[in-house]
Amino acid sequence: MNDTDVNTSICPRCDAENVRVLTTSPVPGGWTMYVCVTCVYSWRSTEPASATDPLTYPAEFKINPAEIPAIPAIPAVPPRRR
Amino acid sequence: MAYADLRDFLAALDREGQLLTYSEPVAPEPDIGAAARATANITDRGPALLFGNINGYEPGKGRVAINVVGSWPNHALLLGLDKDTSVKDQFFEFAGRWDAFPGPIVRREDAPWKEVTLTEDIDLFQLLPLFRLNTYDVGCYIDKAVVISRDPDDPDDFGKQNVGIYRIQVKDKDRLGIQPLAAHDLGLHLQHAEERGENLPVAIALGNEPVITTVGGMPLAYDRSEYEMAAAIQGAPYPITTAPVTGLDVPYGSEVVIEGEIIAGEREIEGPFGEFTGHYSGAKRQPVIRIHQVSHRRNPIFEHLYLGMPWTEMDYTLALNTSVPLYRQLKTAFPEVTAVNAMYTQGLLGIISVKQRFGGFAKAVGMRAMTLPHGLAYCKVLIMVDDDVDPFNLAQVMWALSVHYHPLHDTVTVPNLSVLALDPSSDPAGITHKVILDATTPIAPEERGHYSQVVGNPERTADWENIVKGLLK
Numbered sequence: 169m170n171d172t173d174v175n176t177s178i179c180p181r182c183d184a185e186n187v188r189v190l191t192t193s194p195v196p197g198g199w200t201m202y203v204c205v206t207c208v209y210s211w212r213s214t215e216p217a218s219a220t221d222p223l224t225y226p227a228e229f230k231i232n233p234a235e236i237p238a239i240p241a242i243p244a245v246p247p248r249r250r
Numbered sequence: 251m252a253y254a255d256l257r258d259f260l261a262a263l264d265r266e267g268q269l270l271t272y273s274e275p276v277a278p279e280p281d282i283g284a285a286a287r288a289t290a291n292i293t294d295r296g297p298a299l300l301f302g303n304i305n306g307y308e309p310g311k312g313r314v315a316i317n318v319v320g321s322w323p324n325h326a327l328l329l330g331l332d333k334d335t336s337v338k339d340q341f342f343e344f345a346g347r348w349d350a351f352p353g354p355i356v357r358r359e360d361a362p363w364k365e366v367t368l369t370e371d372i373d374l375f376q377l378l379p380l381f382r383l384n385t386y387d388v389g390c391y392i393d394k395a396v397v398i399s400r401d402p403d404d405p406d407d408f409g410k411q412n413v414g415i416y417r418i419q420v421k422d423k424d425r426l427g428i429q430p431l432a433a434h435d436l437g438l439h440l441q442h443a444e445e446r447g448e449n450l451p452v453a454i455a456l457g458n459e460p461v462i463t464t465v466g467g468m469p470l471a472y473d474r475s476e477y478e479m480a481a482a483i484q485g486a487p488y489p490i491t492t493a494p495v496t497g498l499d500v501p502y503g504s505e506v507v508i509e510g511e512i513i514a515g516e517r518e519i520e521g522p523f524g525e526f527t528g529h530y531s532g533a534k535r536q537p538v539i540r541i542h543q544v545s546h547r548r549n550p551i552f553e554h555l556y557l558g559m560p561w562t563e564m565d566y567t568l569a570l571n572t573s574v575p576l577y578r579q580l581k582t583a584f585p586e587v588t589a590v591n592a593m594y595t596q597g598l599l600g601i602i603s604v605k606q607r608f609g610g611f612a613k614a615v616g617m618r619a620m621t622l623p624h625g626l627a628y629c630k631v632l633i634m635v636d637d638d639v640d641p642f643n644l645a646q647v648m649w650a651l652s653v654h655y656h657p658l659h660d661t662v663t664v665p666n667l668s669v670l671a672l673d674p675s676s677d678p679a680g681i682t683h684k685v686i687l688d689a690t691t692p693i694a695p696e697e698r699g700h701y702s703q704v705v706g707n708p709e710r711t712a713d714w715e716n717i718v719k720g721l722l723k
């Protein structure tokens with residue numbers, strides 16, 4: 169599979185059009201890693217469709233970008249000492 | 251018996267026929283995770299796997315070692331024992347060495363990971379063949395490195411310096427996500443740093459000899475040094491080196507040392523990650539590490555741990571370092587406890603053998619186990635057996651459960667106790683009922699059942715065990 173065969177503009181997990189190149193392989197032409205700026209999902213151009221295809225990514229692993237800010241912070245940030 | 255570093259241990263595994271070097275080309279995904287999963291699926295005596303030809307990396311450069319302690323023979327070799335040592339014998343050997351705490355440390359400054367230093371344009375993906383382990387992990391993780399930190403309120407206390415294993419998501423070339431739960435020592439260090447409004451310096455040491463990795467996953471008291479425990483377990487002084495930027499003490503023999511800081515007040519989406527419960531963790535907003543410097547050997551080996559549905563390397567690695575602390579703490583209160591097998595999903599299920607003093611005694615011992623530090627997050631199902639039942643022999647345990655356990659008299663359910671939130675049955679997450687199944691033989695004043703006519707071993711059975719063993723060799 170070549171880079172041109174995979175989706176590189178929409179995040180497979182959250183469908184945000186907020187994807188950038190993370191890095192490329194040490195040996196040129198091996199692969200490209202992408203990362204979604206919205207949900208920090210990352211994937212490699214050479215991965216199976218299970219990791220790269222927004223249309224078939226399973227619903228139970230999808231995430232709605234609007235819900236990200238409400239995800240619990242663990243551990244919670246403690247108050248500053250006075 | 252002490253291994254100098256990961257390479258020394260891999261060489262020992264190779265000599266014993268417990269290392270499989272794979273030189274054919276492989277894809278980072280799904281091959282490496284699949285190979286580790288497959289090895290765990292087919293045998294409990296499997297080898298470590300070493301991949302040296304990974305797509306995108308020059309052959310012989312990006313190397314991955316996985317499943318390094320992924321079997322009982324490899325665990326025995328970790329302890330310097332014969333690879334055929336039984337699990338029960340490995341347990342008692344481990345427990346004996348645990349009592350040698352604290353062992354000595356030795357400081358050395360000529361660490362092999364000082365060969366190369368990166369301070370600018372850091373890109374972990376160039377240095378290490380990072381890869382997605384399980385299909386729906388959110389990205390690439392580092393899951394077998396030891397993370398070192400100090401208590402900002404007491405930075406000079408060597409014992410409070412923590413060495414622990416935490417899952418780390420590689421979010422960018424030089425930026426990581428980490429999961430320090432509030433109950434973890436690292437969580438406490440971060441809490442103190444954030445209360446002071448300071449970032450928390452951390453060092454992440456990858457690719458180590460197997461003892462510090464084992465101790466890093468051990469539930470030790472807060473002020474106990476993991477290095478001093480590693481020295482006790484390996485029976486030799488543990489060598490450490492000062493990390494150049496943070497001044498933290500890191501293992502002498504590591505492949506790679508990453509230094510940076512957890513950024514105070516920052517939380518960012520992390521996960522899901524396939525966990526040791528056999529389920530994905532879901533996503534949370536968790537702390538973030540900014541990397542400042544990386545020190546490494548030339549052509550470092552990236553050591554990784556496969557985890558997922560048990561059994562995997564995670565279970566072999568944690569089996570005895572979960573069981574032994576429970577055993578030691580339980581025996582302090584009840585010397586009648588003879589062994590503890592808490593190696594099922596890190597002790598969510600455990601088996602305890604005990605010599606009963608009087609009727610109801612085993613149930614009390616089970617209650618005590620639930621209230622030990624590890625029990626607060628685990629010990630959801632406890633099976634109590636007599637002292638002549640080997641808790642590591644499931645055939646014997648199932649026998650005891652099938653003929654000694656009476657559902658009406660021998661079930662103790664304790665409602666709404668704490669458990670780790672990752673237990674997918676907990677509801678709400680972190681709360682569960684717990685149960686003791688008492689499969690000991692009832693004794694006075696609890697006189698019930700028909701247990702007076704046990705079929706024991708014929709005379710000379712012990713002699714014949716040795717004869718048959720000898721003939722089989």
Ligand SMILES: [Zn+2]
Binds near residue numbers: 180183204208
């Ligand atoms: Zn996304």
